[in-house]
Amino acid sequence: MLTYEDCLGLCELDEDEIRAIAEHENLPELAALELGQYLLQSDDGVLRIKTMILEDIERAEKTGHAEHALKLKLTLKHFVDTHPLNPANR
Numbered sequence: 896m897l898t899y900e901d902c903l904g905l906c907e908l909d910e911d912e913i914r915a916i917a918e919h920e921n922l923p924e925l926a927a928l929e930l931g932q933y934l935l936q937s938d939d940g941v942l943r944i945k946t947m948i949l950e951d952i953e954r955a956e957k958t959g960h961a962e963h964a965l966k967l968k969l970t971l972k973h974f975v976d977t978h979p980l981n982p983a984n985r
Contacts, residue, residue, distance in 0.1 A: 899925055906932050907978075911970040912944070919947040941978050948974060 903910065908931045917927035934940030948971045955964035 899928070903928065907935050908932065908944075909973065909977075911966070912948070912974050915948045915951050915967060915970050916944065919951050935978070944978075945971065945974065 903913070906913070906928050908916075908928065913924055913928045913931055916922070916931045917924045920927060920930065922930065931944060934943050937943075948967060952964050952967045952971065955961075955967060
């Protein structure tokens with residue numbers, strides 16, 4: 896049986912990126928990991944994940960969670976830096 900840590904080791908996302916997807920989609924982290932990995936394999940997946948994180952940032956800022964918004968901004972920066980298929984990096 897594979898553990899979450901096993902799946903994380905096979906995934907192209909880090910834990911913060913997976914947490915952002917889980918937050919956005921209201922999913923358990925393992926399901927968010929699966930969704931994120933699936934999206935990375937699709938044509939528009941990188942853009943979709945980036946949009947999820949941006950929407951999470953916006954929600955955190957609107958609800959007064961500045962520290963969480965900052966953590967999400969760092970997550971977004973890491974995501975953009977590590978996924979060269981991102982349109983912003985072309």
